[in-house]
Amino acid sequence: MGSTIDSQHVEDQGHVVLFPFMSKGHTIPLLHLSRLFLSRRLRVTIFTTPANRPFINQSLADTSASLISLPFPQSISPEIPSGVESTDKLPSIDLFFPFALTTGHMQPDFERALQTLPRVSFMVSDAFLWWTLDSADKLGFPRFVFYGFNNYAMAVSKVVAENRLLHGPESDDELITVTRFPWIKITRKDFHEALTKDDHDQPSQASEFHMKAAVATNRSFGMIVNSFYELEPVFTDYWNSECEPKAWCVGPLCQVAQDEPHDDHQDKPIWIEWLDEKLEKGSWVLYVAFGTQAELSAEQLQEIAKGLENSNINFLWVIRSKGSEETAAWDINGFEERVKGRGMVVKEWVDQRRILMHESVKGFVSHCGWNSVLESICAGVPILAWPMMAEQPLNARMVVEEIKVGLRVETCDGSVKGFVKSEGLEKMVKELMEGEKGEEVRKKVKEFADLANKAVKEGGSSWLTLQSLIDEMRQH
Structure with a gap:
């Protein structure tokens, strides 16, 4: 250099x-x-x-x-x-x-x-x-x-x-009180x-x-x-x-x-152009991404697609390229055709921070990797937490229960890393983007965005x- x-x-x-x-x-x-x-x-x-x-x-x-x-x-x-x-x-x-x-x-x-x-x-x-x-x-x-x-x-x-504390309970889903911080409840999962x-x-x-x-x-x-x-x-x-x-x-x-400029007149990514179009129409967009490491089954991908389709919310969904084998097991092309204009699926690396900072983006379905959480907070975008691995379940608890800048997806069995059905995703996506709870966490995350900047x-x-x-x- x-x-x-x-x-x-x-x-x-x-x-x-x-x-x-x-x-x-x-x-x-x-x-x-x-x-x-x-x-x-x-x-x-x-x-x-x-x-x-x-x-x-x-x-x-x-x-x-x-x-x-x-x-x-x-x-x-x-x-x-x-x-x-x-x-x-x-x-x-x-x-x-x-x-x-x-x-x-x-x-x-x-x-x-x-x-x-x-x-x-x-x-x-x-x-x-x-x-x-x-x-x-x-x-x-x-x-x-x-x-x-x-x-x-x-x-x-x-x-x-x-x-x-993890060696006491018989069930992986039993709530355990964290002794030093008794307002926090965790599970083995x-x-x-x-x-x-x-x-x-x-x-x-x-x-x-x-x-x-x-x-x-x-x-x-x-x-x-x-x-x-x-x-x-x-x-x-x-x-x-x-x-x-x-x-x-x-x-x-x-x-x-923030100090790294983008030349918006040269090689503007198609996903930014799409977000610009939504902004011109005054439409809000939900951003959906689960990082580069999470491995989702074809069945789970299909439920996500169905939930997003039925929600009638505008969305930008980034599917990691390594998941091409899984995505082949369901008709992604048919899905893209049905949601054309309202939803966009991207299968390449994106500048996530640039997406979150876009004025049209008003919600983020996230795996709660810590980088993603911070980027969302700094952009003032509330989170729909869907933890998958590593320390992400703890990050999700912090996001939803401690600093209250997000909501949590509904799993079938109510557990931390359970399967998410389309109905549960659709319900919580609508709550985040249009509901009262969504408005509350949107207000809170903007307060933290200001503190982060300072x-x-x-x-x-x-x-x-x-x-x-x-x-x-x-x-x-």
Whole structure:
């Protein structure tokens, strides 16, 4: 990446190394963070792998950040096809843990590369790259761990684990009171199964990975959290008064993207043109997307289609390209024809933040990945929460029950991750877009959008936290 205006700021103010995990949802926030570091006059070096390099190169082409590629380990795990270097290319998300554990074999190359760099002040690496802590310790600089989570999910998970709350109830759907935060009720289904059962005799790859990441996190200098204090003061205060390492809230990192201009006269995506048309007619649009990792059955996709069709709501539905085999099992072409003009189906990567910021978009059916939640909050768009995996059920509880910026889909059996029938989806889509409850959460999310904007401006809580972190590292 070339010499640009950013390079004028890179004086001897410090040098930060960033190492994102090989997944776009983990990478993009750290690329935003790199811009913040550059704007504060730090030198930035980012580590990645050859297949992930083009995306990062393109994202930071206008900056002075340096980029180093390390070879991704091949033939370590027989389940992972050769050439796969990111989670979105995995044949199945079930291969996530073998993939994540394989990254540990990058450590020798990483340490050799670090030794060739100018003195490193500190490092920010993804929590999933637990082994980078050992490298930082060997070479004598602090490591901050980046979790793509919020403090709510971390605090609730910690209390649940310490008090072994998941080992009491007989039913996976039984409500459990979180002792430290008694107004919060959770179920076993809110957590990954690796955390809900004892497997000391034969540890799974999942529990091995979680243990490695947790131990490395506890030994790290601090945690970079993509959140802002005003969104979750109770949980941020709890963490920083009773837990370690310290959490530094420097988000929402997606706000950095506000300063990245779009040339609307050149190559305007068809989905933006479609949204523009809806805006001209004064029509509201529901955005539907479930991230790059969720795997939906053909049966579930068909129910979504039926619910959207029957709702008579305008919608933009993004179906990930990896789902082409599943989508082939139902007549998507017939569906698209029937909803033509009112609904649009997109099967390619989209700039989600740009969609959410569009004035016509007034609701978001989301899996509640934390990046998506923050983007929706920053855009002032209320959420219809449909969690599917990882910490998403906890994010959904935060969205619906804690900060009240969204509603929840109705599942057949009322459980957290149950099947959603078309009637249940249609009902809640209408409530979000046209009902009283929808209006309430729409008002609330706009309040948080304003607070998010203030947090990242000069003098705001996240701006000050980032400056405090940098000042502390300069004295370290």
